Amino acid sequence: MRRTRWLALVLLVGLGACGLVARAARGDPAWRVIAAKPSDFGLTAAQVDMQSRDHRRVAGWWIAASPDRRGRATVILVHGRGANRGAMLPRAKFLVAAGYDVLAIDLRAHGDSEGEYTSPGYLEATEVETAIEFARRTSPRPVVLLGHSLGAVAVLHATSRRPAIAATIADSAYISPFDLFGRLRERLREQGAGLWPRIGLWFAGSRSLAGVLAWMVEMAGGDDVDARRAELLPVLPRIARPVLFITGDRDDLAPPVNARRMAAAVPVRGTWVVELPAGHQTFDDAPAPYERAVLGFLALVVPDPIGRTGVAVVSGAAPCAK
Numbered sequence: 001m002r003r004t005r006w007l008a009l010v011l012l013v014g015l016g017a018c019g020l021v022a023r024a025a026r027g028d029p030a031w032r033v034i035a036a037k038p039s040d041f042g043l044t045a046a047q048v049d050m051q052s053r054d055h056r057r058v059a060g061w062w063i064a065a066s067p068d069r070r071g072r073a074t075v076i077l078v079h080g081r082g083a084n085r086g087a088m089l090p091r092a093k094f095l096v097a098a099g100y101d102v103l104a105i106d107l108r109a110h111g112d113s114e115g116e117y118t119s120p121g122y123l124e125a126t127e128v129e130t131a132i133e134f135a136r137r138t139s140p141r142p143v144v145l146l147g148h149s150l151g152a153v154a155v156l157h158a159t160s161r162r163p164a165i166a167a168t169i170a171d172s173a174y175i176s177p178f179d180l181f182g183r184l185r186e187r188l189r190e191q192g193a194g195l196w197p198r199i200g201l202w203f204a205g206s207r208s209l210a211g212v213l214a215w216m217v218e219m220a221g222g223d224d225v226d227a228r229r230a231e232l233l234p235v236l237p238r239i240a241r242p243v244l245f246i247t248g249d250r251d252d253l254a255p256p257v258n259a260r261r262m263a264a265a266v267p268v269r270g271t272w273v274v275e276l277p278a279g280h281q282t283f284d285d286a287p288a289p290y291e292r293a294v295l296g297f298l299a300l301v302v303p304d305p306i307g308r309t310g311v312a313v314v315s316g317a318a319p320c321a322k
Contacts, residue, residue: 026116027109028082034111036086038063041093048103052130059112060105060131061085062138065096073142073166073302074135077104078128080149080172081118084111091146091283094291100298101139105131107154117223120177120230121153128158132165142166142302146294149174149254149280153230156262159243160235167270167301168239169294171246172280175258176231178207183253233265242270244297248278248285272297 038045038061045061052058065072075095077088085104092102107124108115118124128145135143145168147155152173159168174180207228214226243266247259256275263273274293278285 027118031082031084031110034084034086036089038089041089043092043096050130050134052126054126056114058105058127058130060103063092063096063102065099065101072099072304073144074101074103074139075144075146076131076135077102078147078151078155080151098295103131103135117225119225120227121150122157122230124154125157128154129163132163148172156232157235159241160238162240165241167242169244172251172254172282174254175262177227180253187252232262236262236265237267239266239268242268242301245273246282246293247275248280248282249275250279253280
């Protein structure tokens with residue numbers, strides 16, 4: 001009888017722990033609030049709803065360039081964790097002005113897309129692939145991916161699966177979730193944060209516990225969120241398209257040294273690293289050099305079909321040593 005009670009207690013504690021871990025992995029309702037609208041930036045967008053291969057709604061905006069500028073490529077914009085497609089509108093504005101169509105999407109558990117749980121980027125590659133298929137059905141133009149932070153990890157994972165795209169721009173990608181959590185823990189320590197948040201980050205950032213934590217989320221009804229599957233170094237050698245890595249020289253979460261390591265792992269000529277005077281929010285901190293770098297890279301990988309001249313230099317970039 002006593003043994004049965006102990007087993008029941010252990011089971012209850014285990015179920016409670018699974019619930020706590022699952023809640024930590026679940027998206028926040030605030031991530032769904034789309035505060036910015038295309039009209040705020042002088043843009044006209046069509047709402048699009050796509051269906052992913054795992055039968056989830058993926059929401060987005062299709063923002064076409066003006067007819068006199070159209071014809072270069074379609075750029076798919078992918079936001080970071082805790083944001084949504086509205087956060088990518090400043091980037092959409094300069095891309096549309098330069099003659100690129102834009103498809104800005106919401107990742108799972110963000111904006112208007114379905115899903116409750118997020119991963120460190122590898123599951124979100126499904127939404128990116130859905131957007132690629134939609135863009136290719138909608139327009140014959142080349143497709144380029146541009147993702148920020150979590151979105152950058154997602155576009156790199158999608159690119160490693162070799163879809164029919166021209167190139168990828170990875171803005172502030174973190175090299176692995178374990179590296180990211182370690183850097184977050186160090187930031188909290190420097191800020192004098194309490195012990196418990198740092199312990200929580202230690203558990204989340206422990207590679208040896210990743211399988212256990214993923215199992216606990218699944219037991220509570222969540223998705224497969226095994227952080228080990230999000231690591232980029234194992235998948236980057238499978239990429240077959242040029243990549244531009246954008247990094248901020250003050251980014252303590254995804255520092256330049258990691259961007260250079262990732263670029264070195266991509267076996268493609270035309271892979272570049274641009275280091276901007278910025279933190280993790282590269283575009284917000286350095287909009288003009290960011291715009292020059294992106295448009296310069298696009299001019300190299302997607303030539304203008306009607307011969308208009310454009311920026312042909314990736315400002316501040318260094319080619320990856322192969």
